[in-house]
Amino acid sequence: xxxxxxxxxxxxxxxxxxxxxxxxxxxxxxxxxxxxxxxxxxxxxxxxxxxxxxxxxxxxxxxxxxxxxxxxxxxxxxxxxxxxxxxxxxxxxxxxxxxxxxxxxxxxxxxxxxxxxxxxxxxxxxxxxxxxxxxxxxxxxxxxxxxxxxxxxxxxxxxxxxxxxxxxxxxxxxxxxxxxxxxxxxxxxxxxxxxxxxxxxxxxxxxxxxxxxxxxxxxxxxxxxxxxxxxxxxxxxxxxxxxxxxxxxxxxxxxxxxxxxxxxxxxxxxxxxxxxxxxxxxxxxxxxxxxxxxxxxxxxxxxxxxxxxxxxxxxxxxxxxxxxxxxxxxxxxxxxxxxxxxxxxxxxxxxxxxxxxxxxxxxxxxxxxxxxxxxxxxxxxxxxxxxxxxxxxxxxxxxxxxxxxxxxxxxxxxxxxxxxxxxxxxxxxxxxxxxxxxxxxxxxxxxxxxxxxxxxxxxxxxxxxxxxxxxxxxxxxxxxxxxxxxxxxxxxxxxxxxxxxxxxxxxxxxxxxxxxxxxxxxxxxxxxxxxxxxxxxxxxxxxxxxxxxxxxxxxxxxxxxxxxxxxxxxxxxxxxxxxxxxxxxxxxxxxxxxxxxxxxxxxxxxxxxxxxxxxxxxxxxxxxxxxxxxxxxxxxxxxxxxxxxxxxxxxxxxxxxxxxxxxxxxxxxxxxxxxxxxxxxxxxxxxxxxxxxxxxxxxxxxxxxxxxxxxxxxxxxxxxxxxxxxxxxxxxxxxxxxxxxxxxxxxxxxxxxxxxxxxxxxxxxxxxxxxxxxxxxxxxxxxxxxxxxxxxxxxxx
Amino acid sequence: xxxxxxxxxxxxxxxxxxxxxxxxxxxxxxxxxxxxxxxxxxxxxxxxxxxxxxxxxxxxxxxxxxxxxxxxxxxxxxxxxxxxxxxxxxxxxxxxxxxxxxxxxxxxxxxxxxxxxxxxxxxxxxxxxxxxxxxxxxxxxxxxxxxxxxxxxxxxx
Numbered sequence: 013x014x015x016x017x018x019x020x021x022x023x024x025x026x027x028x029x030x031x032x033x034x035x036x037x038x039x040x041x042x043x044x045x046x047x048x049x050x051x052x053x054x055x056x057x058x059x060x061x062x063x064x065x066x067x068x069x070x071x072x073x074x075x076x077x078x079x080x081x082x083x084x085x086x087x088x089x090x091x092x093x094x095x096x097x098x099x100x101x102x103x104x105x106x107x108x109x110x111x112x113x114x115x116x117x118x119x120x121x122x123x124x125x126x127x128x129x130x131x132x133x134x135x136x137x138x139x140x141x142x143x144x145x146x147x148x149x150x151x152x153x154x155x156x157x158x159x160x161x162x163x164x165x166x167x168x169x170x171x172x173x174x175x176x177x178x179x180x181x182x183x184x185x186x187x188x189x190x191x192x193x194x195x196x197x198x199x200x201x202x203x204x205x206x207x208x209x210x211x212x213x214x215x216x217x218x219x220x221x222x223x224x225x226x227x228x229x230x231x232x233x234x235x236x237x238x239x240x241x242x243x244x245x246x247x248x249x250x251x252x253x254x255x256x257x258x259x260x261x262x263x264x265x266x267x268x269x270x271x272x273x274x275x276x277x278x279x280x281x282x283x284x285x286x287x288x289x290x291x292x293x294x295x296x297x298x299x300x301x302x303x304x305x306x307x308x309x310x311x312x313x314x315x316x317x318x319x320x321x322x323x324x325x326x327x328x329x330x331x332x333x334x335x336x337x338x339x340x341x342x343x344x345x346x347x348x349x350x351x352x353x354x355x356x357x358x359x360x361x362x363x364x365x366x367x368x369x370x371x372x373x374x375x376x377x378x379x380x381x382x383x384x385x386x387x388x389x390x391x392x393x394x395x396x397x398x399x400x401x402x403x404x405x406x407x408x409x410x411x412x413x414x415x416x417x418x419x420x421x422x423x424x425x426x427x428x429x430x431x432x433x434x435x436x437x438x439x440x441x442x443x444x445x446x447x448x449x450x451x452x453x454x455x456x457x458x459x460x461x462x463x464x465x466x467x468x469x470x471x472x473x474x475x476x477x478x479x480x481x482x483x484x485x486x487x488x489x490x491x492x493x494x495x496x497x498x499x500x501x502x503x504x505x506x507x508x509x510x511x512x513x514x515x516x517x518x519x520x521x522x523x524x525x526x527x528x529x530x531x532x533x534x535x536x537x538x539x540x541x542x543x544x545x546x547x548x549x550x551x552x553x554x555x556x557x558x559x560x561x562x563x564x565x566x567x568x569x570x571x572x573x574x575x576x577x578x579x580x581x582x583x584x585x586x587x588x589x590x591x592x593x594x595x596x597x598x599x600x601x602x603x604x605x606x607x608x609x610x611x612x613x614x615x616x617x618x619x620x621x622x623x624x625x626x627x628x629x630x631x632x633x634x635x636x637x638x639x640x641x642x643x644x645x646x647x648x649x650x651x652x653x654x655x656x657x658x659x660x661x662x663x664x665x666x667x668x669x670x671x672x673x674x675x676x677x678x679x680x681x682x683x684x685x686x687x688x689x690x691x692x693x694x695x696x697x698x699x700x701x702x703x704x705x706x707x708x709x710x711x712x713x714x715x716x717x718x719x720x721x722x723x724x725x726x727x728x729x730x731x732x733x734x735x736x737x738x739x740x741x742x743x744x745x746x747x748x749x750x751x752x753x754x755x756x757x758x759x760x761x762x763x764x765x766x767x768x769x770x771x772x773x774x775x776x777x778x779x780x781x782x783x784x785x786x787x788x789x790x791x792x793x794x795x796x797x798x799x800x801x802x803x804x805x806x807x808x809x
Numbered sequence: 810x811x812x813x814x815x816x817x818x819x820x821x822x823x824x825x826x827x828x829x830x831x832x833x834x835x836x837x838x839x840x841x842x843x844x845x846x847x848x849x850x851x852x853x854x855x856x857x858x859x860x861x862x863x864x865x866x867x868x869x870x871x872x873x874x875x876x877x878x879x880x881x882x883x884x885x886x887x888x889x890x891x892x893x894x895x896x897x898x899x900x901x902x903x904x905x906x907x908x909x910x911x912x913x914x915x916x917x918x919x920x921x922x923x924x925x926x927x928x929x930x931x932x933x934x935x936x937x938x939x940x941x942x943x944x945x946x947x948x949x950x951x952x953x954x955x956x957x958x959x960x961x962x963x964x965x966x
Contacts, residue, residue, distance in 0.1 A: 038900055045908030046896040048843015048883035052909065055842035138833075139826065220847045220855055220909045220943050271845070271909030272943045304848040526907025526944045692903050699946030700906065727852035727941070735934040735947040 033539035036692045040545070041530045050269040056226045056239045058297040062091055064290050065141035066283060067131040067148050068306065069123035072159070072381040072720020073170065074152035076119055076130070083147040084133055089140035091294050093148065094286065095131045096120035104289055106175075107255045110279055110497055111355065113184075113346035114175075115384060117282040117289075122155070124172055124344035125383050126720055127309030129282040134290045134298055157381035157720040158182060161318060161341040161809070164378040172344055172379045182379040184342050189360045189437045190372035198333040198370045202324035208408045211789045211807045212397045214316040214341065214382070214714040215707075216308055216724075217389040218732060219525070221271020223311055224301035227287035231295055234259075239266045240284055243273040243523050244563025247500060249555045251280050254498075256288050267553040273525035274704075275388030276312050278349040278565050305725045312349070312385030313714055316341040317397045318809070323405040329415050331424045333370040333436075334363060336401060340377040340386070347384030349565070350393045351495035351502065357387050357394030358486050360437040364402035365446055365484045365658060366424040371436040381720045390704060390765035392487050393566050403481040403770035404787065407777065411786050416463075417480050417774065418454060422447065425482065432751075439486055441656045442750050442758075445684070449746045450482055453660035453682040456744050462664060470782060475667035479775025483767040484658045487759035488571020492650050497562060501650070504568075505559025506576035508537060508584050509644040512630040514623025516543050518580070520552040521561020522573040527761060528693045529569065533577050535689050536755065540581035541588075542608025542622050559646060567657075567759030570689070571750075576649035578754040583645035588625045591643070594636040595620050595628055655750045655758035659683040661771040667779045672798035674710055674776055676737070679768070682744040685760035686753065691745075694760055699741050701764025707733045709772035713791050713808055812876040816841070817885035825872055831865075832856040834872035835882060843883040843912045847941075854940025857913035858882045864920045866939075883912035886919065894957040894964070895919050904953030906944030913940055918954045927958055 044050055081093040096118035099105040106114045119130050131148055135141035156170045163169060164182040173179045199205055225240035236258055242248045245265040253260040270277065283300045290298040302311070318339040324332045340356065342348065350357040356375050363371045387393055406424075410417040425446040426433055433441040454460075462478050469476045492501035507519040518537050520529065529552060534545035551557050561573060585605065592610040593600040596618050603610040611619035620628075629635070629643040664678040681698055688694055711731040715723040724730035749756025769790065776792050777785055780800055788800040789807050799805055813822040816839060823838050835841045835858065846868055847853035856867040859881035886893040895918045898904065905911040914937060921928055921936040928936070933954045934947070942950060 039903070041908075042900045042905060045905055045911050046892070046899050046915065047887055048841075048912045050908045051842075052845070054836075054846070057837075057840070137837075139828070218943065219907075220853055220941060221845070221907070222847070270907060271847075272907045274943070304850070304853075526905075526909075528906065696903050696906055696945060696949060699948055700944050701946075703943075703946035726850045727848045728850045732941050732943070734938045734941060735951065736938045738947055740930070740948050740951070741946060 034535050034545050036690060037531065037535065037545060039528050039531045040534060041528065052221055052269050052271050053224045053226060053239050053241050054301045058226065058228060061226065061297040061299055062134050062136060062294060063138040063141045064132050064134050064287055064298050064300040065138065065145055066129050066286065066306065067145045068310065069119065069126055069128040069130055071123065071152060071154055072126045073124060073155040073157035075122050075155060077151040077153055079131060080149040081131065084144040087140065087144050087147065089136040090133055090144045091136070092134040092290060093131060094118065094289060099289060104256065104285060107280065107285055108498065109345055109347040109384065110349040111346045112352060115345040115347060117285045121175060125381050126722055127306065127383060132286045132290065134294055159381060159716050159718055159720050161339055161378060161380055164380055172381060184346050184377040184379055185355050187356050187375045188373060191370055191436065192372045195333050195335050195370040195372035199322065199324045199335060202332050203327040204325045204412060205322060206405065206408045206412050207320065207322045208405060208787050209807065210319045210321055210401060210404055210787065211809060212315040212317045212319065212400055213790055213808045215314050215389055215712045216714055216730060217274035217276035217314060218308065218730065219272030219274055219276050222302045222304060222307040223277060223281055223283065225284045225287045226297055226299045227291040228297040229288065229291040235262045235264065236288060237264045237266065238288065239268060241270055241277045242267045243277045243525055243565050245523055245553060245555050246521055246560045247497065247562050248280060250500060252288065255280065255285055265555045267523050270523065270525040274390045275314065275565055277525065279312050279347055281311060304727060308730055309722050309725050310383050312347065312388040313383055314385065314389035314391055315397060316386065319401050321401050321405040323409050325409055329413055329420050329423050331366050331368060331409070333368055334402060334405060336362060336373045338373065338375040340375055341380050341382065342377050342386055343382040343384040344379060345384040348386040350387050351489055351497060353494060354393065358392065359394040359398045361395055361435065361439050361484065361486050362398035362401050363435045363437055364399065365426060365482050367426050367430065368436050382716060390701060390762040392485050392762045392766055393489065395485050396766050399483040399766050400770050403483065404773065407774045408786055418459060421450060421480065421482050425450065440653060441484060442653055442752060443748050444484065444656060444658050445746065445748045446482065446658060449658060449682050449684050450660040452744050452746060453662050453680050456682065456742055457662040457678070457680040459662065473669065475669050475779045477665045477667065477775040477779025479663040479771045479773065479778055481661045481767050481771035481774060484656055485763055485766055486654045486656055487567035487762065488651055488655045489566050489568055490654055491652060500562060502562050503648050503650040504561030504573040504576050505646065505648045506573060506580045507559050507646040508580045510584060510626045512627050514543060514626045515547045517549045517551060518577060519558045520550060520573055521559050522564040522569040523553050524564065527564070527569065527697065528690070532689050532693060536574055536577045537581045540578050541585055567761040570757050571655045571753060571759045572649060572651050574757055575651060575754045576647055579649055580645050580647040583647060584643060587643060587645065588622060590636055590639050591625050591629050592620050595625065652752050655686065655753055657683065657685040657758040657760055657763050659763050659767050661767045663771040663775040665772065665775040665779055667776065667797060672794040672801060674792055674797060676706055676739050676772065678742065679739055680742045681764060682746065683760060683763050684746040684748050685763065686747065686749040686758035687756035688745065688747065689757060695743050697761050698743055698764045701762060702741055702768045703733050703738050704765040705768025705772055706738050709769045709790050710792050810873060812873055814875045814877065815879045817881055827873055829872045831867040831870040831872045831875050835867060841882050841884055845909055845912065847909065852941065854913045855910050857916045857940065859916060859920065862920065864917045883915060886915060893919060894961045895922065895954065898953040898956035902949050902953040902956050904945060904950045910940060910942045914942065914950055918957065921954070922958055922961065926961060
């Protein structure tokens, strides 16, 4: 506690809006965006570039009998038609997924979900490519699909993955965490046990920019340049080398401006591989840009967990244990993008922010005839599901005990002196000071006043709900001894060069998709080395220009790469000290650093600035013995632990009793992400996630009919919040630095996506208390709320 | 077929297919890539441009239909090196993150302020409700447009 506390005193006293150096500075990347001069993948135009379009399966499960491409090939503007059989000849018909499964690039034997890639056309323009798709004749033998995840393991269920040798069922994995025996014992002895079935429906990240790529293979020097919508350019380069068999030093992945990612742009999709194959085949640059339906139908979905939650407590509200059984729908291929040691992502943090005696989770994952994916949509590797489960269960317990949900949480939150805290499922929470965060949210919301207002309204028959959620996240994957993706450790590199005139270039392995890295990372380096952020160029998104690292997702940029940026700057500063000692003719130990300059201890008039040191580093004259010229450094930062941000959210809803329409009237979010670098950017990240929460809680779902047709294949059907569905957000913060992170920062990019759905659902259920509703599943559309009001809340799947 | 229209104050003539969408005409034929494409169904609004001073979704307008008309895109907001107050507002109030919806949002905002120089928050939300932003949660976009309204008023007085 003391280390954490001291740091807070030292850094933040009376200065919380400018916590780190340049604080709330405006973004360095904005001048190009507000002029329409960003460069997204679809903006890339190369001479002679061809366009690729993909033919997709119209049905969810069918054997391919034949594919006739002759009519398409005969079109004058068509340069090539590629099928799975052609790829198979080159060993490219299947590719590895991020979870050590395989996925078809183009189907050779069967199609396994509606929208699966079957063939592709390469043509002179995008319209001609689309036209030719209509001329490809595919004959299918329709098979019975597996759509209801609950029946996927029935003995007579059709086997989806008969491509896997010896596979006789649709089982993907079983996974468990915690202590089953100890948990059973606590449950058996508990005063109160509440059980609730909870569904987190399948949703989709739907970034506004869909996925796409421009592949440009040079047959003379064998180099592939690949512009792609990727959150992880270095990981993609290595995977492309593995998939396409190209040497890795001949692959350059360029991830230019990215129009939102949210996890959707982590995996390698078949379209990328098709673009590469098409460029090799035609000798021309090839662009593939999916349309919105393709994005919703085929790329990484999120969630799709069917959970049974159980919570055990004493009669006076001491939470003792949580137990859960999960059925996970992984779609037709296990494409989960998570550290391989964590097949269920970080769902193991379902114990939440509470001090429990025991916890246990058992999970079964299955294949169904739906698109692959599972880890996406700002989920922090499944922490969305974990937090939703525990925060709904705590509210169910409060309902059962007739306790106020805030009172119940305050009684059970971890205390500050319990950190670092090891959960019953083995996660080591680095730091936390939970109660002040919840109290701050209550103060901002005016919690007591809201409850009074609610009582008055209830008496008049009006439906007002107040929902509370408290979350702890685990972000910043991760320590390489515990975490890798396909064998690639999750450490991140960083390089810093200070040029002779004292201007600097910092090169990152992570990849912004809107998070503002060009600003935030300049601020981190500026703070450490004293060069103004305006004089620091942040380079990212090009594997030939940047050091290796695993990219941006799971809120890992600041926890991992942010640590690297601070440490590489300190390494440069250490070298600058040696050079300064020569310039001032004193021992290095006799120098003191004051932001931007070294001076002789006890004599501040004898000083050299970092800019003067930089010029000397490259200039004439001798340097101290053993010191090389130049002022630059590189580092690979392997984080010792994840960081554990937390937050308290309070949502107020009004429900129209005549239409059952939910209106989010207010939303108060108090986040604690440790040291705050740029509060403006942090608040922006929080606002984004809160909007995700409104979408998921009230509007969004990828539904399927019994034949496996996706019923949300466009933005007409997959409903995303507009400005009319969300309130003006009310944000606050507390600061509990991470004790192990070089600047005490924690991730924040996904906190609000994790924390807001339970707050909103808790508010809706609270509003429906007069109807005896203890739980209703998302999305809480008017029809589903209407059913709940009439005592008939149905699961969405 | 041949189409002639005025884009950002300059007359352009091109040979096009009759089915060509205005968004693709602007992006692929004129290289004006500030106008984006994000859905197939006129829901997202990343493609909003002006057609005779009215915001339209250029994914739902044929290039041929713009023949003889005036089109204005995000590239024309900055005049003689002076940013439009809407552009400045978006920078000042963090009204953008990934930047993909931003051009469309700004074109709608400019049109709104031209007809209502002092819009309320509710009016602004209504005006941009045909457009989606996945990053900002809209609050900062609303503030950006209010910033522009307030600063335009200051400039005028």
